Each structure stands twice: as structure tokens, then as C-alpha cells.
Amino acid sequence: MEETTATIMASLSTLTPSHLTHLTNSILSSTRRHHRRLTFLLSSPTLFSLTLHHLHTLSLPQKSLLISRHLLSSLHLLTRHIQSNYATSPKPLPPPISTSLTERELDAVLLLLMLCETHKHNPEALNAPFCNWRVNLRNVFSVTLLTVSSYSAPPLGACLGSVLIPFVEMVSRCWRLVGVLGCDGRDEGGKGVKEVAASAATVVALPAVEVSVGGRECVICKDEMRVGRDVCELPCQHLFHWVCILPWLGKRNTCPCCRFRLPSDDVFGEIQRLWEVLVKIGEKNYRMLN
Known part of the structure; x- marks a missing residue:
């Protein structure tokens, strides 16, 4: 205490x-x-x-x-x-x-x-x-x-x-x-903080931003994010393909890059x-x- x-x-x-x-x-x-x-x-x-x-x-x-x-x-x-x-x-x-x-x-x-x-x-x-x-x-x-x-x-x-x-x-x-x-x-194993999904309301509110600089890759799929393409930006400002980050946030509420935690239910x-x-x-x- x-x-x-x-x-x-x-x-x-x-x-x-x-x-x-x-x-x-x-x-x-x-x-x-x-x-x-x-x-x-x-x-x-x-x-x-x-x-x-x-x-x-x-x-x-x-x-x-x-x-x-x-x-x-x-x-x-x-x-x-x-x-x-x-x-x-x-x-x-x-x-x-x-x-x-x-x-x-x-x-x-x-x-x-x-x-x-x-x-x-x-x-x-x-x-x-x-x-x-x-x-x-x-x-x-x-x-x-x-x-x-x-x-x-x-x-x-x-x-x-x-x-x-x-x-x-x-x-x-x-x-x-x-x-x-x-x-x-x-x-359940008592070894660490359990993984929880990000809240649906938080995920829906995530902004879509346009990639303006080439050479940046999505750390989930390892593919390059093409210039001009809309991607997802987390509050920590890391960018990801929508098709990659949505399944990820459906299982855990952390950023794949920096472990920043999003709200959960x-x-x-x-x-x-x-x-x-x-x-x-x-x-x-x-x-x-x-």
C-alpha cells in the first residue's frame, strides 16, 4: 500500500x-x-x-x-x-x-x-x-x-x-x-498482465491518415506503406495498414511498436x-x- x-x-x-x-x-x-x-x-x-x-x-x-x-x-x-x-x-x-x-x-x-x-x-x-x-x-x-x-x-x-x-x-x-x-x-498463468482487446469505441475512433513519405513499413506485415495510401494512426503516432492493425487490436490493446496501451472494455x-x-x-x- x-x-x-x-x-x-x-x-x-x-x-x-x-x-x-x-x-x-x-x-x-x-x-x-x-x-x-x-x-x-x-x-x-x-x-x-x-x-x-x-x-x-x-x-x-x-x-x-x-x-x-x-x-x-x-x-x-x-x-x-x-x-x-x-x-x-x-x-x-x-x-x-x-x-x-x-x-x-x-x-x-x-x-x-x-x-x-x-x-x-x-x-x-x-x-x-x-x-x-x-x-x-x-x-x-x-x-x-x-x-x-x-x-x-x-x-x-x-x-x-x-x-x-x-x-x-x-x-x-x-x-x-x-x-x-x-x-x-x-x-491465467499468473506470470504477467493478461492481454485484452482494445475497446470497440476506441478502434472506431482511430484516425485514417495519408502516407506522405515513402520507405515506411508496417511492422505487422513487414510490407511498405505506399505513399498516398490511407493507414491507421494510433495515439502514439505509429502507422499500420488497417487490414493488419484491426485483427491485432481485436486481441490486444497494445501498439506493436512501443506497447502503448489503448483503452479496453x-x-x-x-x-x-x-x-x-x-x-x-x-x-x-x-x-x-x-
Whole structure:
């Protein structure tokens, strides 16, 4: 978890004050929305009982997927702001799948995360009978709610401790929980990141460009791309014959030349892609400072 937090903080350190402010405001807006949902959930005995029952019916993989979608939404928020700070980076790509959760799903994942944190830091609140859980959790949550609700538009000096650090800790916690539940994005052999197809929406949106310089070959078929012919350009600016790249992207979401990852419709594949973005930016910043 410490390594995860360090990676995110290293990527955040690359942001300019203006980008940091925009990110902080986005996080604050998202945090307030989640707190409103939790407040409503913990104030309604009926909704709380229904949500708790729903969680009990979910299997471990289903709970992992729920947390993963919540994690993916947070990573999209982070990478969108961080990548926009780099003029030389490939243009940030829109989410290929809906990262928004229904109210029922959001209630379930927020309650699940709260139960995990309460079990870790305030286990006595859950040692009581189920009928007392809602009141106990509401008392635990009230302290956090009062702390966050006291901030409106925090100045740059205050945003790190009041908004960013709790958000980073939440992302790290979700990352750890997804790994604990056994869904870490590896292939069936457990030896590496599994291959996933590029999302259909991303492939359809790829631009066709005209070859203007001779002597360039498609690395997939090894044939030369003729001048004047329309070919496919990936976000990393590598060119390929359409007839070659489409079957390739139907099986994997990486560029054949540089391994640049395109968005996919696989939640765990997307988490891995966005995590690699954060790692590369953090490492680049570390090299510049040293």
C-alpha cells in the first residue's frame, strides 16, 4: 500500500498549481457526492438494510469487480488531470466503458469500503448485533463528514492534507482490496498482465491518415506503406495498414511498436493501463529531479 501511495504522490508532484487546483476541486466534488450518498444510506434504516443484504448476496469476485469499477473511476480522474499537464504526452483518451455506478452500486461499494475501514480501525462498532450497525457506523462516519464538509474551495497549501491525501489513501485501499480478492489483472498463468482487446469505441475512433513519405513499413506485415495510401494512426503516432492493425487490436490493446496501451472494455485491463500511466509519469519526474 505504501508503494501504491508513493507512486500516486510522485505523479501528483508533476502538476502545476493550476492543474493541482483543478484536480482538487474535481476530487472535492466527487467526495461530497459520495458523502451525501453515505449520509442518506446511514440515515435510512430501510435503505441500509437493503444495501447490507445486497452485499451479503455478492460473491468475492462480484465484490472485487464493484471495488474495481470504483477504483477505475478514480484513476480516470487522476490520469485525466495529470496527463493534461504534459504537452508531449499522447492525448488523454476518454473512458471506453461507463465508469459511473448506479445509485444501488454506489451505495454498495461505499458501504463495503466503510465496513472494511471500520473493521480495521473501529472493530468494536461491528461487534454489536446487525440491528445496531447502522447507528454505530453513522457515529463513526459523522467525524469524517464534519471534517470534509468544513472545506469549500481549499487554498493550495491546504488541499494536500484535506483533500488529496484522503483521496490517495482511498485509491490505495481499493488497489489493495482488489489484489487481496485475487483479481490483480494477471493472466491465467499468473506470470504477467493478461492481454485484452482494445475497446470497440476506441478502434472506431482511430484516425485514417495519408502516407506522405515513402520507405515506411508496417511492422505487422513487414510490407511498405505506399505513399498516398490511407493507414491507421494510433495515439502514439505509429502507422499500420488497417487490414493488419484491426485483427491485432481485436486481441490486444497494445501498439506493436512501443506497447502503448489503448483503452479496453475490461475493467482490470483498464486499471492496469491507467496505473502504467501514473508509474511512467512518476518515474519521469523522479529522473528529472535526480
